[in-house]
Structure formats: structure tokens, C-alpha cells
Amino acid sequence: MRMNYEEKATMKVLMTGNEAIARGAWEAGVIVCAAYPGTPSTEIIENAATYKEMYSEWSPNEKVALEVGLGAAIGGGRTLVAMKHVGVNVAADPLFTLSYTGINAGLVLISADDPGMHSSQDEQDNRHYGRAAKIPILEPSDSQECLDFVRVALELSEEYDTPVMLRMTTRVSHSQSLVNLGERREIPLGPYIKNPGKYVMLPGHGRLRHPIVEERLHKLAEYAETSQLNRIEGKGKQGIITNGITYQYVREVFGKDVSLLKLGMTYPLPRGLITDFIQSVDTCYVIEELDPFIEDHIRAWGFSPHGKDVFPAIGELLPETIAACVPHLTQETSAPVSAAADPASSKTNRETSDDAPVLPGRPPVLCPGCPHRAVFYVLNRLKLTVSGDIGCYTLGALAPLNAMDTTICMGASIGAALGMEKARGKDFARNLVAVIGDSTFVHSGITALIDVVYNRGTTTTLILDNSTTGMTGHQENPTTGFTVGGEVTVQIDLPLLAKAVGVKRIVEVDPFDLDHFTEVLKTELAVEEPSVIIVRRPCVLVRPVSGRSKVASQPPVSVDADLCTGCAQCLRIGCPCLVKIEPETGSKIRKVSVDASQCTGCGLCVSLCRPQAIVRKDG
Amino acid sequence: MTMNNGQLPEPQSILIVGVGGQGTIFASRILAGVAVREAYDVKVSETHGMAQRGGSVVTQVRFGSEVASPIIALGQADIILGFEKLETLRWLPYAKDDGIILYNTQTINPMPVITGAANYPSDAGSRIQARFPQAVPVDALSLAQKCGTAKAVNVVLLGLLSRFLSLDEGVWLDILRETVPQRLLEANLAAFQAGREA
Numbered sequence: 001m002r003m004n005y006e007e008k009a010t011m012k013v014l015m016t017g018n019e020a021i022a023r024g025a026w027e028a029g030v031i032v033c034a035a036y037p038g039t040p041s042t043e044i045i046e047n048a049a050t051y052k053e054m055y056s057e058w059s060p061n062e063k064v065a066l067e068v069g070l071g072a073a074i075g076g077g078r079t080l081v082a083m084k085h086v087g088v089n090v091a092a093d094p095l096f097t098l099s100y101t102g103i104n105a106g107l108v109l110i111s112a113d114d115p116g117m118h119s120s121q122d123e124q125d126n127r128h129y130g131r132a133a134k135i136p137i138l139e140p141s142d143s144q145e146c147l148d149f150v151r152v153a154l155e156l157s158e159e160y161d162t163p164v165m166l167r168m169t170t171r172v173s174h175s176q177s178l179v180n181l182g183e184r185r186e187i188p189l190g191p192y193i194k195n196p197g198k199y200v201m202l203p204g205h206g207r208l209r210h211p212i213v214e215e216r217l218h219k220l221a222e223y224a225e226t227s228q229l230n231r232i233e234g235k236g237k238q239g240i241i242t243n244g245i246t247y248q249y250v251r252e253v254f255g256k257d258v259s260l261l262k263l264g265m266t267y268p269l270p271r272g273l274i275t276d277f278i279q280s281v282d283t284c285y286v287i288e289e290l291d292p293f294i295e296d297h298i299r300a301w302g303f304s305p306h307g308k309d310v311f312p313a314i315g316e317l318l319p320e321t322i323a324a325c326v327p328h329l330t331q332e333t334s335a336p337v338s339a340a341a342d343p344a345s346s347k348t349n350r351e352t353s354d355d356a357p358v359l360p361g362r363p364p365v366l367c368p369g370c371p372h373r374a375v376f377y378v379l380n381r382l383k384l385t386v387s388g389d390i391g392c393y394t395l396g397a398l399a400p401l402n403a404m405d406t407t408i409c410m411g412a413s414i415g416a417a418l419g420m421e422k423a424r425g426k427d428f429a430r431n432l433v434a435v436i437g438d439s440t441f442v443h444s445g446i447t448a449l450i451d452v453v454y455n456r457g458t459t460t461t462l463i464l465d466n467s468t469t470g471m472t473g474h475q476e477n478p479t480t481g482f483t484v485g486g487e488v489t490v491q492i493d494l495p496l497l498a499k500a501v502g503v504k505r506i507v508e509v510d511p512f513d514l515d516h517f518t519e520v521l522k523t524e525l526a527v528e529e530p531s532v533i534i535v536r537r538p539c540v541l542v543r544p545v546s547g548r549s550k551v552a553s554q555p556p557v558s559v560d561a562d563l564c565t566g567c568a569q570c571l572r573i574g575c576p577c578l579v580k581i582e583p584e585t586g587s588k589i590r591k592v593s594v595d596a597s598q599c600t601g602c603g604l605c606v607s608l609c610r611p612q613a614i615v616r617k618d619g
Numbered sequence: 620m621t622m623n624n625g626q627l628p629e630p631q632s633i634l635i636v637g638v639g640g641q642g643t644i645f646a647s648r649i650l651a652g653v654a655v656r657e658a659y660d661v662k663v664s665e666t667h668g669m670a671q672r673g674g675s676v677v678t679q680v681r682f683g684s685e686v687a688s689p690i691i692a693l694g695q696a697d698i699i700l701g702f703e704k705l706e707t708l709r710w711l712p713y714a715k716d717d718g719i720i721l722y723n724t725q726t727i728n729p730m731p732v733i734t735g736a737a738n739y740p741s742d743a744g745s746r747i748q749a750r751f752p753q754a755v756p757v758d759a760l761s762l763a764q765k766c767g768t769a770k771a772v773n774v775v776l777l778g779l780l781s782r783f784l785s786l787d788e789g790v791w792l793d794i795l796r797e798t799v800p801q802r803l804l805e806a807n808l809a810a811f812q813a814g815r816e817a
Contacts, residue, residue, distance in 0.1 A: 175689035360737035
């Protein structure tokens with residue numbers, strides 16, 4: 001069905017959902033964008049920063065991002081704020097009260113949820129936030145809708161004087177589909193008029209605002225009844241109510257033989273529209289990823305659609321899962337999906353037949369050359385209790401490093417270490433460290449460090465300063481000295497910051513100097529006062545920015561097979577470049593070889609090799 | 620082996636699997652770029668974040684007159700393009716019964732194998748061939764190295780893939796020229812041809 005070349009002239013552009021969100025903001029006249037990086041939301045601001053008409057920033061955390069956003073919106077400029085689902089936990093404080101004050105110019109909050117936990121510590125369903133904060137929620141299903149819904153969200157925001165949540169999921173954020181591009185429409189800055197009754201939330205003012213919020217919800221529910229965001233497609237005896245990416249899966253699985261109510265606005269819900277739809281079909285299914293959000297509303301209205309009695313509330317609702325849950329529905333249509341698919345096995349065991357041996361998994365690992373590898377090797381050797389945090393270094397928890405005891409949320413490491421010390425005593429704290437990355441420390445570690453000092457703790461804190469925000473794809477942060485746009489800015493002085501909050505023992509070390517690093521660690525653990533060890537070595541993948549020195553690449557190392565004894569000491573660092581090879585004829589010793597295609601020549605294994613079999617190629 | 624006779628059903632679903640860092644996302648973007656230039660409806664789904672750190676990664680490309688889901692359901696891939704042997708084996712159940720399997724014979728040991736907790740399935744290749752006798756193995760790493768850069772493994776594999784899709788060769792080359800940095804272009808164009816002739 002190829003189109004001819006004339007039609008190609010109006011070719012559309014392929015974009016991820018995140019790129020389309022940034023484009024939509026630009027077209028809708030947004031002037032301020034703020035975010036903290038977090039998968040799957042990160043690329044929104046990275047793309048926004050490429051449009052020079054918009055100011056974009058990496059904020060130190062999501063709460064600050066939303067506060068910058070609300071200031072911009074109250075100040076009269078259209079605003080976009082973006083974060084991953086758990087980021088909204090951090091930003092929840094301003095969000096709930098912003099709902100009371102309302103905005104001046106439009107504000108859209110992008111919440112990028114992560115069903116399936118591709119890169120997250122939980123799979124919370126942030127639609128509950130929209131409901132709890134009493135603000136509308138829009139859920140796009142592809143990149144075109146991402147672009148369009150940003151504009152609609154800003155218009156709704158202004159018309160109803162409310163922040164609007166645009167809820168993405170990983171598959172919407174990271175899928176590419178075709179988008180029609182438009183031009184930017186400049187929106188003049190709204191007038192700024194001082195209005196304490198609206199924007200100063202003293203109890204007396206808040207009490208006057210709350211009824212306005214409730215009335216706003218009623219009006220939004222009326223809007224939802226006729227909004228083009230919600231639409232009915234197809235015609236059949238079976239009815240399906242769905243939203244977000246699940247809409248695309250439902251279309252794929254069931255084709256056009258079912259009645260489909262696609263909800264682009266999932267809060268507040270259009271009760272009349274949904275009631276009519278349910279009454280127009282024989283059986284109704286609510287197919288939504290994660291929690292029964294739409295379903296619970298419908299049940300509260302007295303209907304009993306199928307929902308979480310059939311479809312799992314855990315993980316992604318992939319096409320094969322949907323098909324397997326309702327095989328009778330699938331068979332009635334011309335859908336091409338195999339109904340034999342077993343959702344329980346789809347992620348964990350992809351082997352070809354039941355009796356085939358289980359394949360070794362491939363968990364993520366620290367990259368070749370990663371500075372964190374040395375840190376966790378030493379922590380493992382010293383058998384320390386490690387209070388961990390969120391970042392690439394969380395991978396230090398995995399074999400063979402196995403050097404992390406807890407990881408809960410951004411910034412938890414230092415407070416958790418203090419809590420362990422208060423519960424188990426100072427002797428326990430002598431074998432306990434908090435480990436946190438540079439960006440995470442600025443995000444929400446600094447307040448806990450203040451707590452350590454203030455409440456007379458003895459916590460030893462390791463700040464792993466690799467000069468970037470690694471896991472999310474190498475974003476700038478206040479410790480790197482560069483902005484999202486690559487401009488040079490003031491670089492936080494971490495030792496000075498630790499000193500300013502009252503830490504007296506501050507040491508800077510290179511983790512690849514294993515002996516010195518170990519010595520420093522032992523010394524600081526022994527003393528009964530707070531210590532901060534700043535472990536400095538840049539990420540090997542740090543982004544080249546003008547003005548920043550690149551990490552010098554070194555030739556890969558190699559193994560002198562005559563010297564290798566097969567002791568496997570080097571394998572304890574968990575480097576993906578070091579592999580055991582088959583023994584030579586007549587020998588049982590499995591020696592080690594280096595995968596030169598991956599090796600960055602960091603040399604960590606060289607310093608560990610007792611027989612000195614691992615050598616630098618340049619001698 | 621080529622099916623360049625317009626008999627493939629629409630939409631086409633191509634699953635690209637490999638190890639984080641092998642360039643699967645770049646490959647999917649080239650393929651998607653070609654399909655867009657050929658005026659198809661196109662959807663792509665990528666893996667970002669933690670899985671990119673050396674984990675098992677999968678990228679999905681679907682194109683046709685109209686595409687709904689960006690995700691390929693179990694048993695519905697027309698083609699699996701495998702960048703690594705174990706990953707190819709792992710994702711085989713996503714192929715249609717008559718699916719086309721194209722895979723790089725390179726092996727990259729996952730961490731459980733490096734630590735000794737598991738063994739790399741030494742019979743991975745034969746298990747792939749047993750399930751899909753028509754599967755096409757290719758030593759993409761050697762071919763890429765011959766073309767001047769080991770990093771062009773992904774473009775070798777795209778060259779191989781291009782033989783099985785009714786997308787114009789000239790458009791493939793156009794998109795490569797527009798996407799690959801100038802200093803790497805010659806090696807990558809050679810890699811594409813090497814894959815196409817493999």
C-alpha cells in the first residue's frame with residue numbers, strides 16, 4: 001500500500017512521545033520548562049532545550065522543578081514541568097497546594113509512569129495523584145496525541161485555572177510514531193497582578209479556595225462528557241473502555257469488531273458518556289494498565305464491568321497478555337494474536353519449548369571502565385553494610401560486587417544510615433557507609449547530611465562524583481558546571497558544601513587508587529564523627545561539552561596467557577570485558593581473556609592481578 | 620532467500636534484539652527512517668534507562684499502511700534481527716512460526732556467566748537452527764572489522780536485513796548518508812554492502 005511520491009511531499013516526522021511533548025510545548029507557546037532527569041521522562045527536557053524560544057532547566061529535584069514552573073505560570077508564562085512517576089512524590093507538596101491557588105498562564109505537569117519497572121524502583125500509578133490533588137489528567141496514546149494533548153492541557157489549564165497532569169507511560173514516552181508538525185504560536189505574557197487571596201495559602205485563604213476547587217472538578221466533569229479527548233470507535237456487542245498505550249494494544253488485538261471507548265481524559269471521568277456506553281453493549285471490559293482507576297469509578301456508579309478480575313494489575317498489559325486474558329473475545333474477531341500466549345511466561349522465560357534448559361539472564365551491569373566498580377569492589381572486600389541510593393551505582397548491589405544493603409528512593413542513603421546507627425548503635429556504624437551519587441546528593445542527600453551533623457551521628461558518607469547524572473543518560477547537574485543547554489555555570493564545591501553544614505572530616509579520593517581509598521575508608525569508619533569521602537573519577541561516557549576535558553581513552557589491556565594462573569581474582573570486579581576461556585589441551589586451568597572490543601583500558605584489573613598477567617598493550 | 624516480491628503481509632514487524640551498547644537503537648532508527656521515507660506508517664519501540672547498561676535490549680519496528688501497537692506481540696514478529704546469539708535464542712518465541720531469523724554469531728557473556736553462576740549455552744546456534752532451519756547466521760563482527768570498525772556490526776546486520784525487506788536499496792543508502800557522521804561513512808557503507816552480500 002505504498003503511497004505515491006506526490007503524497008510523500010506531506011511526509012510526517014517520526015518522533016518519540018517525549019520528543020513530541022517538547023515539540024507540542026514549543027508549538028503551544030510555552031516559555032519555561034523545568035525537570036529533573038528520570039527514565040522514562042528524561043528526553044522531554046533534553047528536546048525542549050533544543051528550542052531556543054523556551055527557557056529549559058535541569059532543576060536540582062522535582063519539587064524545585066515544579067516550584068520554578070508554578071512561579072513561571074503565576075508570573076504569566078505558559079509552562080511545562082516534567083518528571084518520572086516517583087518524581088511526583090517529591091513534587092507532591094507544591095502540587096497539592098498549586099491545585100488550590102490555580103495558575104495564571106497554563107501549566108502542564110508531565111508524569112511519566114513506568115509500568116513493568118523498566119528503570120524504576122516501583123510501578124505506582126500516578127493517576128491517583130491527579131485525583132488526590134483534584135486536577136485533570138490527560139493520557140495520550142501515541143506521539144501525535146502527545147503533541148496535541150500538551151496544547152489541550154495548557155488550554156484547559158487556563159480555562160479552568162488549574163494545573164493539568166499529562167500522564168505518560170514508558171511505552172508512550174519511548175515509542176516513535178508519526179507526527180504532523182505545526183508552527184509555534186507565540187502567547188503574550190499574561191498580566192501579573194498581585195493577588196494574595198489566591199496565591200498566599202494562609203488557612204483563611206485556603207478555606208476560600210477549596211470550594212472553588214470542588215466546583216472546578218464538577219465543571220471539568222461536564223467538559224469531559226463532550227470533549228473530543230474521549231471518543232467511541234467501532235461497533236460490536238462487546239464493549240471495551242481503555243486509555244493510553246493500552247488503546248493501541250486493544251486495537252491490535254481486537255480489530256474493529258468491538259465497541260471501543262477511548263478515554264484521553266481519565267480524570268474527572270465523563271459519567272454520562274460511560275454510562276451510555278456500558279448500556280449500549282452486552283458485556284463491558286475496562287482494560288487499563290496497573291491500578292483499576294477507571295474501573296473503580298465505574299463500580300462506584302453501580303456497574304460491574306470486567307476489569308482486574310480478568311486483567312493483571314501488575315506490570316505492562318502487553319498485547320499477548322490482553323489476548324490471553326480474554327481468549328473467547330479474541331477468537332470471535334479476526335485478531336492475529338496467538339491466544340495461546342501465557343502472560344506469566346512472556347517476560348521471564350522466552351525459551352522455545354517447555355523442556356529446554358533455562359537461559360542465563362542478562363542483568364544490567366556497570367559499564368567497562370566505570371569508576372563505581374572500584375568503589376563496590378572495596379566495599380565488598382571490607383564486608384561493610386551499605387546504605388545505597390538511586391543511580392548507576394545501584395548496580396553495585398548485583399553479583400559479583402554484592403555491596404548494597406538498601407535502596408529505597410532518591411536521597412535515602414544518608415538518612416537510612418543515620419537511622420540504622422540510632423537503632424543499632426555506634427559500633428554498628430563503624431561498618432556502615434552511605435553511598436550516594438553527585439546528582440542524587442544535590443537532589444535530596446544534603447538535607448540528610450545536615451541531619452547527621454545536627455543529631456550527632458557518626459555516618460560515613462561516600463559521595464560518588466562521576467561528573468554527570470549517569471543512569472538517565474548523562475545529564476548535567478549543579479555539580480558538573482554546565483546547564484542543560486551546555487552553558488558554563490557555577491559548579492557546586494562539594495567539599496565546601498559538606499564543610500558548610502558542619503562536617504569536619506572531608507577527604508577526596510580516586511577510587512582507582514585502591515590502597516589509598518581503602519585506607520581512607522578504614523580511617524573514617526573508625527572515627528566517631530561524621531565524615532564525607534568524595535570519591536572522584538569521571539564517568540567514561542560523560543558527554544563531550546565544549547569547555548570540558550574528555551575522559552582520555554586508553555588502549556585495551558590484554559592477558560599474558562603464560563603468566564595467568566587462572567586464580568580468577570580479576571573476575572571479582574564484575575567487569576564484562578573479562579571472560580574465562582576454555583582450558584588448553586592437557587590442562588584444567590581456565591585462564592582469563594580480555595574482550596578488547598569493549599575494554600576501555602581503565603586498568604582496574606591490572607592493579608588486582610597478582611601474577612601481573614594483565615598488562616597494558618602499550619607496555 | 621529474498622522475499623523482495625511484495626508478498627510479505629502488512630504491517631511488517633521486526634524485532635531487533637541484542638545487548639545494551641551494541642547499537643540496536645541506532646539500527647532501529649535507520650530502519651524506521653527508511654520506512655518513513657518510503658511513506659509507510661511506522662511505529663518503533665525502544666529500551667532506555669537501566670537496561671541499556673549491558674542488559675538484554677529489544678527494539679521493535681513495525682511498518683505498513685496502518686500500524687496500531689508499537690509493540691510486537693509474542694509469536695508475531697515477521698523478522699528477528701539478533702545482534703547476539705544468546706539474545707536471539709531468548710527472543711525466538713516472539714517470531715511467527717514462519718518468521719525469518721537473521722543473527723550475528725557473536726557471543727557476549729552475561730554477568731551470571733562471567734561469575735560462574737550460569738553457563739553460556741554452547742549449543743545456542745544449533746538450537747536456533749533446530750527451531751528455524753532457515754535462520755541466517757552471520758559473523759557481523761568480523762565483517763565490520765574488515766570494513767574498518769567493529770562498531771559497524773549494527774550496519775552489517777542492517778545490510779543483511781535489507782535483503783529481506785521490500786524497501787528500496789537507494790533509500791537505505793540515502794538514510795545512512797544522512798545519519799552516519801562523515802568520518803565513519805565510508806566504513807559504514809562498506810559494512811552495509813558486506814551485510815547485504817553475506
